[in-house]
Amino acid sequence: MASQSAAEKRAAELREALEHHNYQYYVLDDPEVSDAEYDLLFRELQQLEAEHPDLVSAESPTQRVGATPLAAFQSVTHAVPMLSLNNAFTEEDIVNFDRRVREGLEKDVVNYSAEPKFDGLAISLRYENGLFVQGATRGDGYTGEDVTQNLRTMQSIPLKLRGKPPRVLEVRGEVLMFKRDFEALNQRQREAGGKEFVNPRNAAAGSLRQLDARMSASRPLRFMGYGIGACDGDFPGTHSALLDWLADLGIPVTRERVLVAGVDGLLDFYRRIGTRRAALPFDIDGVVYKVDDLRAQEQLGFVSRAPRFAIAHKFPAEEAITEVRDIDVQVGRTGALTPTARLKPVFVGGTTVSNATLHNEDEMRRKDIHIGDTVVVRRAGDVIPEVVRALPEKRPADARLFQMPTHCPICGSAVIRLPDEVVARCSGGLVCPAQRKQALLHFASRRAMDIEGLGEKIVDQLVDRNIVRTPSDLYHLGLATLAELERMGEKSAANLLAGIEGSKQTTLSRFIYALGIRNVGEATARDLARHFGSLDQLMTADEAALQQVSDVGPIVAESVRRFFSEQHNIEVIERLRAKPDGVRWDEHAPAAPKTEGAFAGKTFVLTGTLSNMSRDNARSLIESRGGKVSGSVSKKTHYVVAGDEAGSKLDRANELGVAVLNEEQLLALAEESSAKEPQEKQ
Ligand code: IVH
Numbered sequence: 001m002a003s004q005s006a007a008e009k010r011a012a013e014l015r016e017a018l019e020h021h022n023y024q025y026y027v028l029d030d031p032e033v034s035d036a037e038y039d040l041l042f043r044e045l046q047q048l049e050a051e052h053p054d055l056v057s058a059e060s061p062t063q064r065v066g067a068t069p070l071a072a073f074q075s076v077t078h079a080v081p082m083l084s085l086n087n088a089f090t091e092e093d094i095v096n097f098d099r100r101v102r103e104g105l106e107k108d109v110v111n112y113s114a115e116p117k118f119d120g121l122a123i124s125l126r127y128e129n130g131l132f133v134q135g136a137t138r139g140d141g142y143t144g145e146d147v148t149q150n151l152r153t154m155q156s157i158p159l160k161l162r163g164k165p166p167r168v169l170e171v172r173g174e175v176l177m178f179k180r181d182f183e184a185l186n187q188r189q190r191e192a193g194g195k196e197f198v199n200p201r202n203a204a205a206g207s208l209r210q211l212d213a214r215m216s217a218s219r220p221l222r223f224m225g226y227g228i229g230a231c232d233g234d235f236p237g238t239h240s241a242l243l244d245w246l247a248d249l250g251i252p253v254t255r256e257r258v259l260v261a262g263v264d265g266l267l268d269f270y271r272r273i274g275t276r277r278a279a280l281p282f283d284i285d286g287v288v289y290k291v292d293d294l295r296a297q298e299q300l301g302f303v304s305r306a307p308r309f310a311i312a313h314k315f316p317a318e319e320a321i322t323e324v325r326d327i328d329v330q331v332g333r334t335g336a337l338t339p340t341a342r343l344k345p346v347f348v349g350g351t352t353v354s355n356a357t358l359h360n361e362d363e364m365r366r367k368d369i370h371i372g373d374t375v376v377v378r379r380a381g382d383v384i385p386e387v388v389r390a391l392p393e394k395r396p397a398d399a400r401l402f403q404m405p406t407h408c409p410i411c412g413s414a415v416i417r418l419p420d421e422v423v424a425r426c427s428g429g430l431v432c433p434a435q436r437k438q439a440l441l442h443f444a445s446r447r448a449m450d451i452e453g454l455g456e457k458i459v460d461q462l463v464d465r466n467i468v469r470t471p472s473d474l475y476h477l478g479l480a481t482l483a484e485l486e487r488m489g490e491k492s493a494a495n496l497l498a499g500i501e502g503s504k505q506t507t508l509s510r511f512i513y514a515l516g517i518r519n520v521g522e523a524t525a526r527d528l529a530r531h532f533g534s535l536d537q538l539m540t541a542d543e544a545a546l547q548q549v550s551d552v553g554p555i556v557a558e559s560v561r562r563f564f565s566e567q568h569n570i571e572v573i574e575r576l577r578a579k580p581d582g583v584r585w586d587e588h589a590p591a592a593p594k595t596e597g598a599f600a601g602k603t604f605v606l607t608g609t610l611s612n613m614s615r616d617n618a619r620s621l622i623e624s625r626g627g628k629v630s631g632s633v634s635k636k637t638h639y640v641v642a643g644d645e646a647g648s649k650l651d652r653a654n655e656l657g658v659a660v661l662n663e664e665q666l667l668a669l670a671e672e673s674s675a676k677e678p679q680e681k682q
Helices: 004-027 035-051 091-105 148-152 179-191 200-208 213-217 239-248 262-279 294-300 361-366 433-444 456-464 479-483 490-502 508-514 522-532 535-539 554-565 567-576 615-623 648-656 663-673
Strands: 075-077 111-118 121-128 131-137 143-145 168-176 222-231 258-261 284-291 310-314 318-331 337-348 351-357 374-379 386-390 603-607 628-630 639-642 659-661
Touching: 004 035, 091 262, 091 284, 091 294, 091 310, 111 168, 111 222, 111 239, 111 262, 111 310, 121 200, 121 222, 131 143, 131 148, 148 213, 168 200, 179 200, 200 213, 222 239, 239 294, 258 262, 262 284, 284 294, 318 433, 337 374, 351 374, 351 386, 433 456, 479 490, 508 522, 508 535, 522 535, 535 554, 535 567, 554 567, 603 615, 603 648, 615 628, 615 663, 639 648, 639 663, 648 659, 659 663
Parallel strands: 603 628, 603 639, 639 659
Antiparallel strands: 075 143, 111 258, 111 284, 121 131, 121 168, 168 222, 284 310, 318 337, 318 374, 337 351, 374 386
16 A cells, blocks of 8 residues: 555646546547546546545545435525527528627627537536536526536536636536437447437436436536636636636637627628538537627626527527328317327427427418328427428328317317417316316426426326325325326335425425416516515515516416415415425515616506517516506606607607607616626626
8 A cells, every 4th residue: 555645646646637638638629548548547546545535535536426316406596697598590680689789889890709509408517716516507597406416427527627716606508418429328228228318408408417416427418618607706808718718727618619700700600500510519509699898798788588798599490391190189287279280200300209289270270281281390499399381282182170179178178269369278277187287297397396206197197096186285195195006116106205395395486486377487486476575475466566576567467366366276375385394485575666766666658669679678677677567658657668660659658748768768767777787797
């Protein structure tokens, strides 16, 4: 055995060598040694650490093997939110993006960094004093899941940064699987008789979200950095230099990026990378353009939840041709009947598609889709595949039209289609097993209560056997009942029970979202939680109080109020949160209404088309500053915001002498009254 000081010296040398080789391989893509040589060094270090356990430290390259499996992931609140990008599909969209940027910055030509849009999962890595301390998924952008253990197993994520990192640094990027690694993984799965993955993205997502980090360790995951979140030290002033700086710190960043001046350079990059897409080592679903100057990024800021300084230019969704074998309807959570085409299976957008949505009856008629037709189907990313159009020239003689049913195929209740709605709905409510199943699946879904292991097959059985009627019944399930279900043994039943138990500690916004209130998606649930602070405050709010919440208009307010006025909903909620063992979350005092600034208490009316922002964005800009948006102009209106082709509302404003703002003036007003929030640097 080596003496203590010799061992210490050798261990330090080996660590340095292993870190160096990782950097050469993952960051520079220029390995200096073979895998076998690397393994030899690695094993020597392992051996040394086994003999001298006091030499082991958390950031040693040997400490990447997963620890004991977790019962559930903890949630992590991002210090700086992980927001998303607006999408563009056409060259015109990009020309408009560049124009808005130039106008915003008052410049003739703007420099942009253009890079691939990685098709993986967004991740944030937190380094403190140069050491990797926490890694989290994006989640809803504000809170994600703590997947530190899984990320530690990935060789491409340095446990220790090189050079002189700032005291705190959050690196933002994507976890993905290289195509060749994906092929090899599937080959191994095939040989072992295991399940194959559909595409690299799913394989990466499934591998990263393993509660047992040893599973992640066995999967070839990669990390690519593309920006930073919190940082309490100096960093470069441009995005392109920021990525170089990250690479110097040991973070892999892509070399497939360019710095261009103006819109022509952007479109040129898009076309060039498009032709090389298949030859790239990883899947991309488009490119991302970012204003290069970080100060200019800050100046442009964000609208709603997306930056004005960056945009994703997506590749067109993939299309394929197949046959419609049948059409039937699916009953959703709110009873909506969606005509669905059952297709001859076809490979499109990275996966085999056998069902595609026809959206609704009017769409199906407009596209003139018959059973028996040859059709074009399209699938992009995670979006549900859709039937784009029929090829009538290939229509067989026996093709026939599908009639929407008058009664729900699941529960037999009448199907109702209101005169001004395109959607036909089953009127059975929670009597309808299909609606109940969907409501339960939504309740248990990842972004809602996140009940691990409660999938479709189990929910089907629980509802069909009348074991579970409402979400609160889930928390009263016993081991014996679950173990008797088909395809369930003692072990999976125990796991599911642990998943149910683990879901009890949640957040108010997840809980609100999980309730499945009509028109209340994740973002609205979060706004409601933030605004009211407690469930009781929300449950007793009237429509006027609800409309004080940013992004909540009359329709959402009415849905929320209606939901909480139904006795059976209240009963379910009370059973769910019954103490001492029920679902729980932290509450806080309601947010104080904004009483200061140019928007507070003022009523705005929007009319015409705004050139730089959508109506929704303008609304949230106003509401988040304490203003209200109304649909009609009256003497009580404080401002009318008029875009292009403003019509009668503008006339009315002039008649009544109401102040009229154009878009620039609205933004200027917002600028004056906005409080600075920390922003993600891209
Ligand atoms: S920058 C403020 N750069 O696309 C948001 N995102 O909709 C900054 N993505 O979830 C994101 N490649 O995970 C950025 N080169 C890239 C990216 C990228 C993929 C993903 C990202 C995010 C989504 C944005």
